[in-house]
Amino acid sequence: MTANRFAEAFRNKGEVVLERTLRADAETVWRFLTEPALLGAWLAGGLLEPRLGGRVALDFRLLDCPGREGASGTVAGVVTACDPPRRLAYSWDESGEARPPAQCSEIAFELSPAAGGGTHLRLVHRRASPKEAAGLAAGWSVHLDLLGARLDGNPPFDFMAAYGRVAPQYEAAFAAERAR
Secondary structure, X not given: OOHHHHHHOXXXXXXXXXXXXXXXXXXXXXXXXXXXXXXXXXXXXEEEOOOOOOEEEEEHHHOOOOOOOOOOOEEEEEEEEXXXXXXXXXXXXOOOOOOOHHHOEEEEEEEEEOOOXXXXXXXXXXXXXXXXXXXXXXXXXXXXXXXXXXXXXXXXXXXXXXXXXXXXXHHHHHHHHHHO
């Protein structure tokens, strides 16, 4: 990953944007985005109802990954877009207050065919707080790398060790983008 790629995550104010090419077809990636057992292999365990207006309830204690044993935190949300297997979006509320979607940040996953095969995944975290943007980018980066590993049939890696490697680079890139 180049320094330029880290900076690309912050080009649009209030958004964190990350992209990956995954070696799986869009239908398989879609299952990992929507099926609870597969979500728990790379993001968090819980519930996601893949339909417009569906409920999202994720619990990071249920992530099956070394280095997250002491993790906590939950996300509540509502599915705001669902077009299988191309686009999934939902509100992202870590407050525990069950706020309306317009008062929360939003996660969007956009899937398209990748050149040479596989699936291009574009993640956009909208309405990201500036004070949390670098940490969100680092966290999403590691989660997406974990998704790629799981899709490839590989065992999970130490989440916090990977986070520790990329977080300083995202922090530096975010500081540079804000100074522009």
